[in-house]
Amino acid sequence: MWYSLVCTDVAESLPLRKATRPAHLQRLEVLRDAGRLLVAGPNPSIDSEDPGEAGFSGSIIIAEFDSLAAAQEWAAQDPYQVAGIYASVSVKPYKKVLP
Numbered sequence: 001m002w003y004s005l006v007c008t009d010v011a012e013s014l015p016l017r018k019a020t021r022p023a024h025l026q027r028l029e030v031l032r033d034a035g036r037l038l039v040a041g042p043n044p045s046i047d048s049e050d051p052g053e054a055g056f057s058g059s060i061i062i063a064e065f066d067s068l069a070a071a072q073e074w075a076a077q078d079p080y081q082v083a084g085i086y087a088s089v090s091v092k093p094y095k096k097v098l099p
Contacts, residue, residue: 003071004094005061010087014055023079036064
């Protein structure tokens with residue numbers, strides 16, 4: 001089943017995001033390569049694809065897991081979560097309807 005992970009950053013997360021990004025992306029690429037990643041990306045803090053020093057306010061990931069518990073465990077081990085970038089992570093079942 002698909003699960004949505006809605007992640008909210010702590011304030012001033014950009015320097016830590018930059019340092020942790022390679023490990024975070026590597027983990028997402030494993031899901032992608034297994035055909036289990038629907039979408040993943042950050043939420044810019046301002047209305048711009050490249051927010052520069054304004055940074056990001058969080059991330060959204062929609063991926064396939066065997067259960068809610070498995071999705072929660074994966075989220076808890078994400079490098080951004082471990083590094084303290086995320087202030088909170090909400091994991092919920094997701095039903096893909098379109099496209």
